Structures are given as structure tokens and as C-alpha cells.
Amino acid sequence: MSVYDKARELVIELRKESTYTEFVEWQEKVLADPDLKAMLTDLRSKEFELQKQELLGQEVPAEQRAKLHRLYDVVRLNPALRRYLELEYRFIQMMMDIQKTINEAMPIKLPEK
16 A cells, blocks of 8 residues: 555545534635635735745734734634634644654654754
8 A cells, every 4th residue: 555545544534533524614604604704814814914024034013913913803703713713723733743743753854054
């Protein structure tokens, strides 16, 4: 059996996980509602812009961070979006744990300077 077959098996098992199924269920609910989708899209857009600035080594003004934090707080006031974000976090955490397991089992050494 190839590693690709094993990867497909992992996908099949992941799709059975409540972490994944609940996330997908709430994702569909949020994206089906134009108002919720717009709020989520706005939040993601602002998060992406801030992260892009950080990755480019640009200083992110404190006011921009505070504005994003306030937007996040407003979005979380909506029960559907709050639940979606909680489930999204759990799903991402699960995927990061899987990636960590693989990385620990197969470490890649970087060249020393």
C-alpha cells in the first residue's frame, strides 16, 4: 500500500470525526446566510491584511490591532459565528496536531549557518 493510499485512508477517517463534521455543518450554515458570510469575510480580510503586514516585516499600528480585536468581539456576539469560530479552531488544532505528529516522526534538518 502506498503512502498516498494511506493518506486517502486518513482523509476517510478524518471525515468521520465529529470535529470535522460539526465544523462543516456550521460552515455550511454560516456561508448560506449572506449577513453571516459578509461578517466572516470582513473579519478574515482584516486578519489576512494584518498577517500580511507582519510577514512583510511591516509594523502593525496598535490601533489596527485594536480595531481587529473589536471586530472579532463583535463577530463573536453572534451565536452562530461564535460556534463556527470555536469549531474552526478545534478543526485547525486537530490538523496541526496531525502535522506535528508527522513532523516529529520524520524530522527534516535544516543546514546550519
